[in-house]
Amino acid sequence: MTLTIEVSGLQVRYGEAVALHDLSVRLPGGRIYGLLGRNGSGKTSLLSTLAGFRKPSAGAVVIDGQPVFENPQITRRVCLIQEGGGVGDDTDTVKDAVQVAQRLRPGWDAQYAATLIDLFELPLRKRIGELSRGQRSAFAATVGLASRAAVSMFDEAHLGMDASTRQAFQDELLRDFIARPRTIIISTHLVEEQSPLFERVLILREGRLLLHEDLDELRAQGVSLTGPAATVDDVVAGLTVLNQQQLGPTKSVMVYGALDDARRAAAEAAGLELGPVAVQDLFIHLTEPTGAAR
Amino acid sequence: MNRPARRWPIAYLLLTTHLPFLVFCLAGLLVVAGLVLGGVAVFGAVRISALDVGGQLLRWLALGYGYYLLRTMLPMVLVHGRTRREYLCQVPVFQLITTGVLAGATTLGYAAESLLYRAAGWPHQLAEARLYSDTTDHLVIFASYWMMLLGWMATGSFLGAAFYRLRAGGVLALPVALLLLAVNGLSNGVLSLPFIKLDLLPQDLGVPAALTLGAASTLVAVGLCWLLARDMPLRTRTS
Numbered sequence: 001m002t003l004t005i006e007v008s009g010l011q012v013r014y015g016e017a018v019a020l021h022d023l024s025v026r027l028p029g030g031r032i033y034g035l036l037g038r039n040g041s042g043k044t045s046l047l048s049t050l051a052g053f054r055k056p057s058a059g060a061v062v063i064d065g066q067p068v069f070e071n072p073q074i075t076r077r078v079c080l081i082q083e084g085g086g087v088g089d090d091t092d093t094v095k096d097a098v099q100v101a102q103r104l105r106p107g108w109d110a111q112y113a114a115t116l117i118d119l120f121e122l123p124l125r126k127r128i129g130e131l132s133r134g135q136r137s138a139f140a141a142t143v144g145l146a147s148r149a150a151v152s153m154f155d156e157a158h159l160g161m162d163a164s165t166r167q168a169f170q171d172e173l174l175r176d177f178i179a180r181p182r183t184i185i186i187s188t189h190l191v192e193e194q195s196p197l198f199e200r201v202l203i204l205r206e207g208r209l210l211l212h213e214d215l216d217e218l219r220a221q222g223v224s225l226t227g228p229a230a231t232v233d234d235v236v237a238g239l240t241v242l243n244q245q246q247l248g249p250t251k252s253v254m255v256y257g258a259l260d261d262a263r264r265a266a267a268e269a270a271g272l273e274l275g276p277v278a279v280q281d282l283f284i285h286l287t288e289p290t291g292a293a294r
Numbered sequence: 295m296n297r298p299a300r301r302w303p304i305a306y307l308l309l310t311t312h313l314p315f316l317v318f319c320l321a322g323l324l325v326v327a328g329l330v331l332g333g334v335a336v337f338g339a340v341r342i343s344a345l346d347v348g349g350q351l352l353r354w355l356a357l358g359y360g361y362y363l364l365r366t367m368l369p370m371v372l373v374h375g376r377t378r379r380e381y382l383c384q385v386p387v388f389q390l391i392t393t394g395v396l397a398g399a400t401t402l403g404y405a406a407e408s409l410l411y412r413a414a415g416w417p418h419q420l421a422e423a424r425l426y427s428d429t430t431d432h433l434v435i436f437a438s439y440w441m442m443l444l445g446w447m448a449t450g451s452f453l454g455a456a457f458y459r460l461r462a463g464g465v466l467a468l469p470v471a472l473l474l475l476a477v478n479g480l481s482n483g484v485l486s487l488p489f490i491k492l493d494l495l496p497q498d499l500g501v502p503a504a505l506t507l508g509a510a511s512t513l514v515a516v517g518l519c520w521l522l523a524r525d526m527p528l529r530t531r532t533s
Binding site for chain 2: 044045048052053054055069070071072075076077078079080081082086087088089100101103104105106147149155
């Protein structure tokens with residue numbers, strides 16, 4: 001069963017500082033969402049309120065039609081894994097921490113947890129406090145996946161993992177999602193590496209929801225043009241240039257916004273090479289700080 | 295999973311994993327007390343109950359463990375999908391049972407010590423003024439230790455919640471905690487805290503009144519802990 005998340009007028013304050021401003025969004029279940037934003041944009045605050053870790057300062061967070069905060073019917077179907085884990089006491093061994101999770105989490109899949117522990121080569125008898133940063137992250141990811149929560153969220157959960165472990169985590173997450181569809185939200189700064197997982201993308205900027213759309217729609221908002229410098233400059237004149245590089249007479253320019261028919265025809269007629277823009281480049285452009293945040 | 299584990303998962307988890315650890319700690323304390331007693335018997339004269347001296351260390355164990363319950367265990371339980379309300383309802387049940395078991399084991403220790411002292415011909419006297427007048431006054435010893443351990447553990451939890459929620463501002467809770475512990479001390483006939491002697495309160499209240507005061511201070515500690523922790527935000531590292 002997949003659960004729909006509805007956030008309306010959400011505000012999160014830390015004393016005088018406002019982390020989230022009047023944020024509203026509806027996330028239908030059964031999808032993988034990418035949550036992107038620069039440091040301090042409010043990603044962790046949003047995920048914390050979705051998981052019931054924090055009470056909203058104002059507004060509402062509702063999952064499956066019910067408020068999340070202090071609602072055991074919902075919190076036991078929600079799992080948020082954050083950087084550093086927090087899934088077990090540092091003095092517990094991995095084996096003990098798994099048993100604690102099994103006894104507290106109603107949907108815990110012990111067999112799957114054992115499979116993941118093998119996959120990530122986690123030492124069962126080692127204390128959590130003695131694990132390397134990457135091992136701790138892998139263990140937290142194990143708990144996040146084996147919890148079998150209808151809403152699973154990973155907040156920079158990959159930090160410290162080496163490239164092969166990150167790839168194994170992504171492959172396993174996708175494989176398990178296909179086998180058991182649910183709502184997954186991944187907050188990450190590894191935009192290019194993890195974007196192939198995303199079906200939809202949410203971008204936060206300075207505590208406000210800047211964008212919520214399909215990844216393909218986001219990709220379509222940018223285009224790269226490569227060819228003779230003068231021709232490229234003519235075609236992109238008046239457009240928002242995200243990035244440009246020149247090597248000798250050849251220039252490559254990334255622009256924000258789809259090309260209209262006239263420009264596209266001109267580019268093709270001039271023999272320019274058209275291509276997609278990396279999601280990360282679009283993200284960097286879209287999240288440029290406003291004057292107030294500088 | 296059996297019925298108690300389903301209905302009271304947090305209390306059941308703590309009772310089946312943490313209670314044995316605490317009993318193990320108590321056993322360790324008894325062993326140390328026995329070694330000290332042996333040393334005193336060999337090199338000097340045994341005059342007072344070793345358990346009556348060493349048993350007072352239990353309250354510090356209870357205080358520290360109570361702190362750990364809120365400072366470390368509560369956030370972990372929330373990560374595993376449980377709520378603060380579930381935790382704050384089940385933990386006092388666990389504390390009540392656990393401190394009862396520890397108090398019972400300590401009382402058995404007093405009884406065993408009585409037999410040992412009688413066999414060795416040593417005077418089995420109390421270390422200082424207590425609510426119980428004699429080391430064979432087992433019922434009052436049990437009640438006194440139970441109330442002491444329960445109060446100190448609940449106060450530890452209150453401090454754990456205060457320091458987790460308020461960070462350095464948790465120091466504001468220290469005077470309140472000291473007051474609670476001082477009142478609780480009546481249940482054990484001990485009004486003194488390390489470095490602090492409180493002679494302001496009467497020590498000859500009688501057993502029922504002293505235990506009632508101890509219970510009241512425990513309830514206040516539980517209530518204050520509830521107020522601090524019922525909507526306590528989980529600390530998060532923002533990137």
